Amino acid sequence: MSRHDSVVKPPTRAERKAALLAELEQQRIDMLIDSDTLLRASSPLDSQWKSLKLPLYAIGGVAALRIARHPGGAMAAGRKVLAGYMLFRKLKLLTKVAT
Incomplete structure (x- = not known):
């Protein structure tokens, strides 16, 4: 047995293409x-x-109508939600720093 018998040839371009196409077909099936x-x-x-x-559409429509008629209440609620979110982020950052 010579040294050349144990050398494995890389696949040809056609073989690589066929293998890739088979893999793509399997992925499509999956x-x-x-x-x-x-x-x-x-x-x-x-x-x-x-x-x-x-x-849900009806409830959303009624809520949108109320907000359109009285935008001040929605703005106040939005500010409170934003303040709560910012406080939450700040507390989360402080707990990261503290640990």
Whole structure:
């Protein structure tokens, strides 16, 4: 047995291309299977969302109307939410520094 018999040749360009195309085809098949699984898993949520959509739109419309008529209350609430968020961030930063 000579030294040249144990040398493994790298795959040719055509072989690499064929391997990549086979891998792509397998990925497409996997994505089709996964998307079908996702659709089956999310179908109960979709049906519940359809039943809640109209009431949520109505509530959102009423809230938008109230905000349009009395913007001062919404602005005050927005300032309080922003202040709370900033306080939360500051406390989070302080706990990081303290530990």
